[in-house]
Amino acid sequence: MSSVIAVEQGYGSWKSPWQSDLIGSAVLRLSQPSMDSGNVYWLEGRPSEGGRIVLVCRKPDGTVSDVTPEGFNVRSRVHEYGGGAYIVRDSVVYFSNFSDNAIWRQVVGKAPEKILELADSRFADFDLDTKHNRLIVVKEQHADGGEPINSLDYVMLDGSGRTESLLMGSDFFSSPRISPDGRLLSWMSWNHPNMPWDESSLWTANIGASDGFLTNIQKVAGGRGESVSQPSWAKDGTLFFVSDQANGWWNLHASYSGLVECVLEMEAEFDYPHWNFGMSTFAHLEPEKLLCVLNQRGVWKLAELNSQTKEIRWIETGLTDLSYLCTDGKQAVFQGGSPTQSSSIWLMDLKDEKLVKLKHSFDFQIAPEYISLPQVIEFDTTGGDKAYGFFYAPTNRDFAGPRNSAPPLIVKSHGGPTACAGTTLSPSIQFWTSRGFAIVDVNYRGSTGYGRVYREKLNGSWGIVDVDDCENAARFLTAQGKVDGTKLCISGGSAGGYTTLCALTFRDTFKAGASYYGIGDLEALAKDTHKFESRYEERLVGPYPEAKEIYVARSPLYFATGIKCPVAFFQGLEDKVVPPSQSEGMVNALRSNNIPVLYMTFEGEQHGFRKSESIKRCLEAELQFYCRIFGIDRDDFAERLQIENFTEPG
Secondary structure, eight states, X not given: OOOOOOEEOOTTOOOOSOOHHHHHHHOOEEEEEEEETTEEEEEEEEGGGTTEEEEEEEOTTSOEEESXXXXXXXXXXXXXXXBOOEEEETTEEEEEBTTTOOEEEEETTSOOEEEEOOTTEEEEEEEEEGGGTEEEEEEEEOOTTSOOEEEEEEEEOSSSOOEEEEEOSSSEXXXXXXXXXXXXXXXXXXXXXXXXXXXXXEEEEEEOTTTOOEEEEEEEEEBTXXXXXXXEEOTTSOEEEEESTTTSSOEEEEEETTEEEESXXXXXXXXXXXXXXXXXXXXXXXXXXXXXXXXXXXXXXXXXXXXXXXXXXXXOOXXXXXXXXXXXXXXXXXXXXXXXXXXXXXXXXXXXXXEEEEEESOOOOOOGGGXXXXXXXXXXXXXXXXXXXXXXXXXOTTEEOOTTOOOOXXXXXXXXXXXXXXXXXXXXXXXXXXXXXXXXXXXXXXXXXXXXXXXXXXXXXXXXXXXXXXXXXXXHHHHTTSSXXXXXXXXEETHHHHHHHHHHHHOOSOSEEEEESOOSOHHHHHHSSOGXXXXXXXXXXXXXXXXXXXXXXXXXXXXXXXXXXXXXXXXXXXXXXXXXXXXHHHHHHHHHTTOOEEEEEETTXXXXXXXHHHHHHHHHHHHHHHHHHHXXXXXXXXXXXXXXXXXXXX
16 A cells, blocks of 8 residues: 555646656557467557657567658558558558558568559558459549549559559448458448448459459448448358447348348447448457457457357456457457556467557556546436446545545547547546546547447537537536536547537536637538548538538537637647638637637647647646636646736636
């Protein structure tokens, strides 16, 4: 037990080992582990290298080394959110390079060689067609004056770089996967105004033995309000995939000789929303056995599932967030975290099911007494519904809040909005709780992990029910005496920034807020955003321009006079998803209304900040912003920020 005596000190003023420079520079963005020839690969996004994403390899003897050399960034911008930027087969890597959008080939241990670069084209989600010595890729071609054109293409690997489209005509394609015998191709497609979690389709076709073109195209599943994803072939030719057709939950399905059946109906999600390419939540062990991860009310679990007997066997890992699962039949690798474990790459021996941590997202050590553990909360909200979240109480062994007082609360509104909050140890959350702030990470209606019915409660009500749920989370915690109802803040990025701005504009619960690349003008977004999300609002708000009045009525920009409290804005200047004009419009409105406002922009940042200095500055700036607004005494700020229209309290 610790012998440290906690000092009674005002909430928000505590000193903390969770330092912004460590969080900014030392926390890696890990993703997409895979296996090949006994080696394990994964991607590391490194803030200290300007956010560059590096492919890393771990050999069976435990040695770890970078695969991609300096000057290369393994990242795709298809759909702007990317993912699926590499594959590795027989120690040869094929990857998308961020700076030139070209496809490169690299024999592990040697220098990369460019395969294909096309003007205004981007590539992602590769599969290798060995029979025809080519890659199958998703291509997104950008042309002046029109919407990008998406297609499934092939790229020859004979040195010619010859490429041609195999499939066109749908607005979007993803997940091209070749059957083990090389005779069939499966893929997903969907069309405006749907997002892939609204309605998508799964297809198969024969691959011509001589010319490699596709014939006998057949629809396997999807359409008519069904969401499908992750086609994956078992060795016996069975096509497995995820669908919510059976019961409104993303469950595993299988296609046997054209007959589709649900492997096991559960009120659980075997998938994430398809924001990125290359996601994998199940892997094949034997023709009838699968290893899978699934989400039950915000908590992920690992299991073995028998598709014939319908039996499921839980595998204890101690982890609560799991993703990117794959196996070579002897070992499995995946990404996972928990309230006490940072997001890490894990290797599991399938015989004894023991876990080995290969890489964690940060190496610096913080004592457990500085870590706040999430508490699952369920609370009443509007319409007689329930909503959910994870509450983090202030935690620091050196300090305690004054008696008969409660901490300020920051309500976190996640992005998407079709996404969800998780429980992995997050340095950016601990930054706040270790300084004396409480946090609630809200899985408002519209979040994933709770089935289609819960997800679709946001349809037609974006900017209303999400705000209701964030408000009611704050009220629930205030009524329990866990937070100070006079010091309620709300913060979010992207769609979460929109929820934040709506809460500050149309409600009066919160006393301050922070918008990270948030949306202030829905109508402008409908006219000026990238293809992938260009019709997203039709379900969330209504068809445009028919529902123009609703777009205006739900846009904080047109009602900015309703904002009576200070707001901070953080914006990347190269953001193509939510352009800088969105933040600038809101900032100018608050300036003209004499509302305290902080506006910080970041050169070279897109949608989501990747550079160490950007991450560090945002944490410090948002902290200073709240402390000055609420009169919290701190003396450890590196710079004093200019908050426009603001007079210090007292």
